[in-house]
Amino acid sequence: MAAMLKLSLSYLSKNKTQNLFITLLILLSTLLVSTAVIILANTGNLFNEMHTRTNGSHQILTFDKGLNDPKAVYDWWAEQDGVEVSPLLTYRTLSGIAFKGMDIPNLYLYMMNTPQPPWAVDELIFSSGAQSSAPEKGSVWIPTSMANAYDIAVGDTVNFKTGSSALDLRVSAIVVDVPYGAPFTNAARIWMNSTDYQNDFQALAGKDNYMMGIHFDDYRTNSSYWDRYNSETHTPFLETKMEFESISSFYLIINQIIGFIMIFLGAVMMVIALITIGFTISDAILANYKTIGILKSLGLTSGRTIGTYVIQYALLSIIAVIPGLALSVFVSKFIINISVSSLRTGNGDVPMEGIGAAMLVGILLFALVILFVVLYAKKARSIEPVQAIRYGMSETENTRLARRMNSPLANRVGFARLPVAAVIGIRNLIKNTKSSVLMLLLTTMAASVLVLGYVVLTSITGIYQTAAKWGYDNANIAAVVVNKSTFPKDELKLVLEEDPRIKNVGWQGNITGVVTPESSAKMAGQSTSLYLSVLDGNYKELGFETLRGTNPERENEISIGVGVARMLNKDLGDLIDLYIEGEQRTFMITGVYQAISNLSVSGRITVDAVRSVNPNYEDVNVAFINVNDPSQAETIAQQLNEQFKDSASIVTQKTLLDSVYAEAASIFVYPMALIGLLFILVTFIIIFSTCRISIRKESKTYGIYKSIGMTSGKIRFSIATGVVALALIGSMLGVIVGVYLLPLLLEKVLSGYGIVQIPLILNWGGIIIFACLSILAAALGSWVSSRVIRDASPRILVVE
Incomplete structure (x- = not known):
């Protein structure tokens, strides 16, 4: 044993630089793989922990179309066993804010009338600011996602656009609002003082809307509840329903991408590291062939020869793996804190899981190193002292090398x-x-x-x-309506028609389409809401793309997202029945597209399709504008925005996408x-x-x-x-x-x-x-x- 240890230490001291690099290689392999494991282990746990802590919604029902009675729906769900519901929340919608002189148009805001606690579902967790039962007069609570995205802190004043007037409110708290607090989204719930809500929106045109959250004791049973709802009320739910998958998606997407890449590349690096160690041992044996032969002639057994390499690399691995594991905790914590910052409360770190799994990775890597050392060091068994002294390698290897060179x-x-x-x-x-x-x-x-x-x-x-390949339009400019009740659509139409710089215009609204259980056997007895884009214009001219087929041009045509196609098992040429504005319509699928928003659970129809149900439909959210010279888009957007800033925010498409x-x-x-x-x-x-x-x-x-x-x-x-x-x-x-x-x-x-x-x-x-x-x-x-x-x-x- 003493001889083995002495030989091992001599190998370590002889090749200091090379052994240092081998140690660093094992450390980096440990770091990358362990970091990936911790990130993957925390990908869903952090969201699930916060969702459980807040008793979060599995589904959000939004009543903004007037097609279902909010009070009746709320009462039915409140009476169900195994289900908890939030208060029936009152809200108005606004678009865009101004903060520290910066105009931020691409924000869709639900201005909430904060009810009195306690809340059974979607409890707000305070990240910063004084905790209270409701915001003070003149102040609001904003979600962490909005605060992080625009660097808004407690005490700051935010200007909310309400059309011709402005609403200045101070941020008194930043809260974790799970259903509407995910990163990379442009929707946020702003919690207002009840008195402020009544006073500030009393004079504004429009009406109150409502939403409620539903939490199931067992989310897997939700389809049976909806089946009973349909049979007892004799009508499907026709308003907007947001599913748990949509709520969780943006919390998880970045970590899943990062973790997936890191675990794959970490495994590749680990394989390369092990092969490198094997080559190092193999070549070290070859380089020391003559020495090993002499030692064997003096009585050193093959097992002890192998043991010298095992001891050497075991020491190197221990030195490398332990720091690698420690560093992986800090690196993964840094990445996770950034990617799920909207779930953090205060200045503390989010709770970490997966440390045990990372330690197992370290042990596994150590074991693999020893295994590869033994496998490669076994070549020392075949060393014959005479051949080693004569050739410096085996006679077979010497012959093979000569043949290779010739x-x-x-x-x-x-x-x-x-x-x-x-x-x-x-x-x-x-x-x-x-x-x-x-x-x-x-x-x-x-x-x-x-x-x-x-x-x-x-x-x-x-x-x-x-943008078009991600499911968006490809227009040069977007005019986002801030206040629908005061938006002068006809005036903007006239201005755009008379401006020779404008190439074409399309007007887009959105409605909720409802797919009934009868439409597909895969729907398990529940209706599903689809986000439907309604375009008064030409989809092709505005740059909307499809993966297969074409966008709709006629009243009875629809293109659907890949999420809908997968969920309903539909494809080009198939028919789909949808409830629109309370009436059922049958559409033929002309195209399938992909979109990162709404998980592609969406569709595109023409304005004529909606007007076949509601001839007076003019519910516009945005106007897409193409210009003849794209280099002038910024200038034209600024001019139009100055003219219509009281009711719309007009910016280039690049500005909107960059904000997300x-x-x-x-x-x-x-x-x-x-x-x-x-x-x-x-x-x-x-x-x-x-x-x-x-x-x-x-x-x-x-x-x-x-x-x-x-x-x-x-x-x-x-x-x-x-x-x-x-x-x-x-x-x-x-x-x-x-x-x-x-x-x-x-x-x-x-x-x-x-x-x-x-x-x-x-x-x-x-x-x-x-x-x-x-x-x-x-x-x-x-x-x-x-x-x-x-x-x-x-x-x-x-x-x-």
Whole structure:
């Protein structure tokens, strides 16, 4: 045992730099995999914990169409066993705010008349500010999502747009409002003092609307309740119903994407780390072949020879795994705190789970390292002392190496016709095929990860360029109605018609369509609400796209989201029955599209379809405007906004999308930057290690080169040139993997959120730059590893 320990320590002290890098490699593998496990473990737990804590809604019923009696619906649900309901909440809607001189148009606000506690469902949790039963006069409570997105703090005054007048209210508290507090959404509930609500909205045109939340003791039974509701009331629920899946989706989407990417790439890194350790041991045995043979001739058994490597890497693994686990807790906590900031209360961190799972990952990684050490170190069993002393390797290996160097591939390269530097670099790659394959695989993965991160971030930050593929319009300007009762639609129409800069205009409203249980056997006895876009205009002209088929043009046509198609098992040419404005209509499906909003549980119909039920329908939410010269869009939007600012907010489409997706991009950049940096570092480490091993094996050859007049710089340049050439091939393969293959894995995650084909923006200049980072890491690793050639004399190299 003493001899084994002494040999192990000698190996550790002899190759300090290489062992340091191996330790760092194990640490980084542990860090990435453990971080991914913790993030995945907390993906749903944090939301579920807060949902349970607030006794959150499983469904939200919104009464804004006048098609169901709110009081009657509330009374029916309040009488059911196994169900709890919130108070019947009164609200008015507003659009947009102004804060610190900044106009924020893309906010759809429910101005709530705060009822007196206690609440059975959707209890508000105070994140900051003094807790009280209701907001003080002149103040409001706002959700954490809105506060985080626009950096609003307690004590700030927010200007709420009410048409020609403005409503200035002070923020007295920031609350966690689970149903309407998810990140990346543009809807928020603003909780007002009851007296303020009555006074501020008394003079405004319009009427009060209502909403209520339903919490089921067992959410899986909700279909049976709705089946009984339909049979007892003899009418389906025709208003808007928001499902639990929609409530939870935006809380979970970022963490699921990040966790999915990290666990996949972490597993890849772990495999690469284990293979690298195996190669290191294999090459170390080969480099010390003669020494091992001498030791075996002196009586050291094969088992003890293997034990020396086990002890060596067990020590390195312990040193690496423990800090890796500790760092993973801090890194995952940082990422989770950012991605679920809307669930945080106060300045404290969100509670963490998954630490035990991360520790199991560390133990598993340690066990895998030992297993690979044993598997690769078993090669020491076959070492024959005589062959080791004579060849410095087995006779079989010596013959195989000679054949490889004289193989048709080596001859086809034409060494005699190439410069000396190229010959040395290529010879190094051919002679060390396993190391070359590892470097090729590593640079491919590193480039693919860097390219994927760049492409995803570019696609999110530039979403306005692919808005139609995410389910939005592609118009240049949007006029968002702030106050429907005072909005001068005819006046804006006239202005747009007379302006020669305007190309075309479309007017959009939205209604709720209700699919009855009879429409599909998959609906399990309950009606389902669809968000229906109603367009007075041409969908094609305004840039709405479909995956298959076309958008509706006639009264009896509809295009549906992929969520609806999946839920109802419908496709092009099928018929679908919908209740619109209380009356049933049959539509033919002409198109299927994807949309990240509403999980693609939505549809598109023409205004004529609604007017067949309600001839006076003029419920406009937004006007989409295309201009002849897109470069003038910002100027035209500013001019129109100044003219109609009392009742509408008119901005470019880019402004609207940036207000939602800039937050997502800022959250996503941190984990992707971490993964990219780790892979660059791992590329450097592994290539340094493999090159260092091959240089030591070839030390005698390089000593001869120096003795006949080659400079150290030229030899090092030759080695680096070969590695760079290999890394160039790897980076090209990495571009293909990062652009075309890895996004397919992301689509598996996003398909549940309504996106089945990720709309990527491919900026090839940036892609090439990021792919080249792996080449730079490879070149640096090979160059630094060859310092031993510069520092050693030809005599010492030959002796070694």
